[in-house]
């Protein structure tokens with residue numbers, strides 16, 4: 001465990017969190033309470049029970065996803081259960097009175113474990129998944145670090161007895177970073193995020209994008225079986241709302257709010273909200289009239305980290321338009337026309353550095369810039385796409401941002417504690433190289 005210092009937070013700082021267990025605890029072990037559900041008494045903070053879903057978690061699977069409590073009849077007995085579909089791909093039904101496992105089955109493709117041992121409650125791990133110990137090879141995991149289901153809330157409908165999961169097939173290449181040294185700024189995972197960089201061939205990029213899938217899955221928690229699934233255009237879709245009128249509402253990454261028949265999965269309604277959606281809709285009533293309200297807007301780790309993958313089926317960035325939208329039967333309001341996306345000119349300057357410098361720049365970028373500006377310097381449209389930035393043609397302008405931190409109050413801090421001025425110049429060379437590749441393949 002690490003101790004937070006003033007000014008540090010869990011994600012950014014030299015204390016971790018290391019994804020690689022060999023860095024956290026070279027002796028191995030489960031790392032209690034990593035990726036665990038812990039029950040405590042709210043009045044006293046007293047510990048009651050815990051259940052560790054992913055012992056020694058090295059894939060950022062975590063157990064922080066939405067938990068749903070209900071009473072289910074399982075094997076003829078009424079059980080007080082806790083249900084969770086964490087990032088690791090298994091749907092868990094626990095006895096919430098004592099934390100014991102009732103059942104756990106994969107709700108999407110999983111390759112890091114072959115199942116959950118019903119007696120011990122522990123995953124039956126695939127030894128290949130331990131990329132801390134595989135001699136530096138890349139391990140392609142399913143699900144990946146963004147989960148078979150990320151933070152977007154799922155929904156349970158007691159009427160249908162089904163749980164509706166915003167699920168995705170989104171693998172992740174885990175590779176130990178051989179030269180890892182923690183930095184004061186940036187994410188200190190101990191993995192080489194350069195493994196995320198796609199080949200530049202647009203056909204290969206499109207083919208990889210086509211393997212990324214998103215679904216709304218209706219799951220029966222008693223039989224641990226899928227009842228239906230509705231496909232989306234891609235991964236990273238919105239949280240879910242289910243109503244007693246047997247509807248399921250979910251926004252999607254490509255800019256629609258959809259309503260489905262909760263029993264069959266048939267799509268009954270779809271509205272173009274002009275932005276990718278990640279939040280769940282809510283429903284409420286006033287003066288006898290029912291409304292559905294959505295905080296519409298796009299963002300999060302997927303478009304930030306793997307911008308190239310998060311592009312839509314046409315290879316375009318999914319827009320963000322942050323707005324609160326409210327719907328009702330008989331509503332007549334119309335959205336103003338959608339903004340027209342215009343391609344910025346891509347006009348990279350001449351390269352000033354040699355291949356060795358560009359390689360140093362790439363390594364530094366993959367340690368400290370990739371999590372916001374995107375793998376391969378391809379942004380998903382949330383933080384600026386540095387290939388298009390005027391600052392790459394002008395060392396003074398670049399340094400004013402990256403060294404002097406002139407955009408700090410906009411979320412772009414100075415990285416001078418992490419890198420020498422030479423390394424910061426090497427990052428600029430790397431981004432120019434990436435911009436030149438993009439200009440050629442346009």
Ligand code: HEC
Pocket residue numbers: 186365368369370371372373383384386388389390391398401402407410411412413415427
């Ligand atoms: C935590 C997220 C985050 C990280 C990590 C990050 N940036 Fe940024 N960066 C931003 C945001 C947000 C902006 C836009 C600020 C604004 O609105 O002006 C930005 C803007 C910039 C700009 C100005 C672009 C322009 O044309 O306005 C440059 C240059 C830049 N970043 C370089 C880097 C480099 C180099 C690294 C790694 C050493 C890095 N950034 C790491 C979030 C980040």
